[in-house]
Amino acid sequence: MNLISQLTSSFQQEFKTKPVLICSPGRVNLIGEHTDYNEGFVLPAAIDKAIYLAVSPRTDNELHFIAHDLNETYQGSLTNLKPTHTWADYLLGVISEFQLAGHKLGGLNCVFGGTIPMGSGLSSSAALENGIGFALNELFNIGLERVAMVKLSQRAENEFVGAKVGIMDMFASMMGKADHVIKLDCRSLDYTYAPLRMDGISIVLCDSRVKHSLVTSEYNTRRAECEAGVRFLKTYYPEIKSLRDVTMPMLDKHLRDTEPLIYRRCAYVVQENQRLLDGVAALEADDIAAFGQLMYGSHEGLSHWYEVSCPELDILVEIARQQPGVLGARMMGGGFGGCTINLVREEALDDFTNLITKQYKARTGKDTYLHVCKIQDGTNLIS
Template sequence: MQVLETITSAFRGTFGETPTLIQSPGRVNLIGEHTDYNEGFVLPAAIDKAIYLAVGPRNDQKLHFVSADLNSTYQGSLTDIRRSGKGWANYLLGVIDQIQKEMSLPGGLNVVFGGTIPIGSGLSSSAALENGVAVALNHLYKLGMERVPMALLSQRAENQFVGVQCGIMDQFASMMGQEGQVIKLDCRSLEYAYAPLAMDGFRIVLCDSRVKHSLASTEYNTRREECEAGVAIVRASVGDQVRSLRDVTMDMLNRYVRDQEPLLYKRCAYVVLENQRLLNGVADLEAGNIEAFGQRMYESHEGLSKWYEVSCPELDILEDIARAHPGVLGARMMGGGFGGCTINLVREDALADFEAVVQREYLERTGQETLLHECRIEAGTHVV
């Protein structure tokens, strides 16, 4: 693979040694959007778009990182970890900072990394990079860390050092992925189980809207507040056993929220129904009924667009094009919303026609070109 040859060659040229190679995947989320911060369920999977790291230990305290894709270098020390003006370096430094809060590292680290995750596609390159550094240090220095704690450590690095208040899904999916399996993750307890996604005859295709509307961050925070406000109304009526939307039923929403706060009702109802859609979707996958699962993806998009209102015209157009194509089993927007990608389950024999139709119709209807990415479900972060 070209990227492995590139980073290996760069590592040898920079450090005069042969590196250890780490593959750390991006992720998709099949269903269960905006459920994570409501203590609900998500259904992600690791994919074959990844960050690759060439790594080696040092016998001093120095840190030397090279981003091959950005042609940028960072040098620092274990004894003086502080935020860098080079934003990309903070993802690596944050992980090292978290590890050093738990144990002292015996030496520094050399890293050259590059990737095949499309930038700005919402496939979580940051989580992949964080996990790659955690696995590298664990392997090189035999730290004995388990995989779930490493995913949590990567999340803390992003929350506390980088300053992005992400949930656990991205790091967990990238670390814990298995080939051909999706992960049913309970965001409250971190209990997880694998469900088969039998992709024989099907492909996952991401259609990139190529837009990111400025609403994304402010509306994300607003949605969190709206959900919490809905929970507070229900809690005032039924008591403290209701901690989050995870504990709320449609009956409770119909009784206590619908007439009093119609907007909050829409927001909360979407989340409660999405959790149930996900659990039903897992049952579909376990029964091998991928067609039924695809229909739940369409229902999820409808909820995100009309009830939760985090879609945008471009994403709705991509979903509309997919829904009209006979080779597509299911499609929906993926991620925070207001831009980014749709995720589509497409029959392999219809793939070329679907891609041609999407590119032609999206350009006609928006004046924008779309980028298409085919994905396979792969194993989580590992030493190559």
């Protein structure tokens, strides 16, 4: 029995009614890391690893949730929404934000489960938030556009859950389009789709099995370093608002010799934005090999200029780079652990899997788990 059938069966057994079924995918980011909070560009896509939700409205104000994979339950009320510091907060936060925005809701039944590997950095929390928001919009005929739901998901995680995340994860999960990546302007939220023709090429994630132990503290430090660079440059260029407005000649003239650490951080962001724009041009020209080389450049910048990689991620990229049939590889996400993302020709996939598994184990003593992904549409109604 597949997961959707299991969720449907569990739902009908518990609530004695037929559910509405929703798929809300995880995401990858092809290029453009740590650019979002600097008002830059990102290039994510929704993938075929997802959260699935079975939902129905209730005739009262109660909320009944079942986390199928965890075999855990939550019961509460619309009239008393408080953080629980558990998985339930990702659903409660979205419900709270819908109510704060003035939308009238009723009680809700929900059973959910997923195929997103835990701790892989594929944004299972954003998928769950989008899924429940999409469900509320459907069940209670609220009529919100997708971008409005994305903003409510982000606010739920920022305010109710308490994680000050950017908008990329929710945006990619909700707005994804099969066979395309999203070029998202994190300043304006303007977006366009760029084709990602993956005939004969697989997206492969290699899990370093290293937990992101430093990511929160170092994330805050990197953000502060970027802001310090902008403040310094503003004395010369009052019109700049963020690193989005900064050029390499500005950095070379005013920061390279006086503030070498701040220079490296800012230079990475400026160069990464340009790599992304060059990458979109490569995709539009159907030049996936050129795009892959830009991914390698992104990893070099993340590792040596922004310094958010770790030895294990560097080793995974180094091994990938030596394998025939690998077009590009880089670390993905906040850093200090998690996954690398690799573009691998399908005829080379078996050799790549065998070699990277053996060599990574030999060099680190750790196993790596591989996940092959396809790009799919964003959050959607199954039935």
